[in-house]
Amino acid sequence: MAEAATVRRSRITPEREGELYSAVLDLLREVGYDALTMDAVAARTRSSKATLYRQWGGKAELVVRALRHQKPLHLADIDTGSLRGDLHALAVCQGDSQMEADSALMRGLSMAVHANPDLLQAFRELFIEPELEDLRGVLQRAVDRGEIRPNNPALDYVLHMMVGAFAARTMIDAQPPTQAFLISYIDAVVLPALGA
Amino acid sequence: MAEAATVRRSRITPEREGELYSAVLDLLREVGYDALTMDAVAARTRSSKATLYRQWGGKAELVVRALRHQKPLHLADIDTGSLRGDLHALAVCQGDSQMEADSALMRGLSMAVHANPDLLQAFRELFIEPELEDLRGVLQRAVDRGEIRPNNPALDYVLHMMVGAFAARTMIDAQPPTQAFLISYIDAVVLPALGA
Numbered sequence: 001m002a003e004a005a006t007v008r009r010s011r012i013t014p015e016r017e018g019e020l021y022s023a024v025l026d027l028l029r030e031v032g033y034d035a036l037t038m039d040a041v042a043a044r045t046r047s048s049k050a051t052l053y054r055q056w057g058g059k060a061e062l063v064v065r066a067l068r069h070q071k072p073l074h075l076a077d078i079d080t081g082s083l084r085g086d087l088h089a090l091a092v093c094q095g096d097s098q099m100e101a102d103s104a105l106m107r108g109l110s111m112a113v114h115a116n117p118d119l120l121q122a123f124r125e126l127f128i129e130p131e132l133e134d135l136r137g138v139l140q141r142a143v144d145r146g147e148i149r150p151n152n153p154a155l156d157y158v159l160h161m162m163v164g165a166f167a168a169r170t171m172i173d174a175q176p177p178t179q180a181f182l183i184s185y186i187d188a189v190v191l192p193a194l195g196a
Numbered sequence: 197m198a199e200a201a202t203v204r205r206s207r208i209t210p211e212r213e214g215e216l217y218s219a220v221l222d223l224l225r226e227v228g229y230d231a232l233t234m235d236a237v238a239a240r241t242r243s244s245k246a247t248l249y250r251q252w253g254g255k256a257e258l259v260v261r262a263l264r265h266q267k268p269l270h271l272a273d274i275d276t277g278s279l280r281g282d283l284h285a286l287a288v289c290q291g292d293s294q295m296e297a298d299s300a301l302m303r304g305l306s307m308a309v310h311a312n313p314d315l316l317q318a319f320r321e322l323f324i325e326p327e328l329e330d331l332r333g334v335l336q337r338a339v340d341r342g343e344i345r346p347n348n349p350a351l352d353y354v355l356h357m358m359v360g361a362f363a364a365r366t367m368i369d370a371q372p373p374t375q376a377f378l379i380s381y382i383d384a385v386v387l388p389a390l391g392a
Contacts, residue, residue, distance in 0.1 A: 165360050172328075189356075
């Protein structure tokens, strides 16, 4: 799926691709996943629907690629020399207002995946799996440095801990996740669970 | 709020109250929070709307009390003698199919609270706060037994860890939370983070 998409996407410039993704996320915030149509994306971006389908195959892949594209920092680009440094870098890679906006987007998507199996599949293949792969790299370096025991069972749950705190924050504390909250949570929960 | 509600609710029998709550949750599963009306609840339960408003004040409080009422086990009733035993008891208090149904309900609510400030307020006052209060009791006993240091910073995040894993499970692993997953997560993450 990723390879086919790369071939398809090579037909437009990176700038144009970025514009398209921004427009898709704007629409997603305005109307939500279920009401978002390829017609609306075509109109908003002055593209033909045929082009959109040729480049992305469908709504699910287009939305997920747009989400991943807007991430300000990818785990693969982080290597501070310590696990604590790497996780903190992830926590502070975007400002609090952007984090709140993202939190709302992801909440909407987390509802939509349950009603749309193709969205769930695209989300797992094009978003979660690459994140897990990058995370495994970060954790493997920590294991290699001797910061984590290689058989620590919490290694399988780092993404659950992080995504979970992000998702639970608003409901439990009636305030959105912030950099300060994530750093405090990383130091209090994630690193101790990993024995780091 | 809780005291006023107790006075109001004393006018109906516990059996009738349980029937009403079941009907409310059925409706919630069928149409979601936003489309759920007091008219529909009145029709489904053969009550008058005036009665519903007198007993519960409004839709938000009625829905949240119904959610809390259906919980199979409250933390306040758990005291196994160890923290691990207490958390495991919570994880296995309902079967996997019931847990999946609950997970869907809570997901719907977690979306609705963001669009309905009165629902968020009721949810925090009548659901989250009592849960946190009960959880503090469980954790205080663990501190008193010497299982956790009283100043462990993870003490503030136990609900985030648990709710978060529950919420993140489906999206990350494409499967619903199960008893086996929760027990594994408690042993790998929650207890080590608490230093227990």
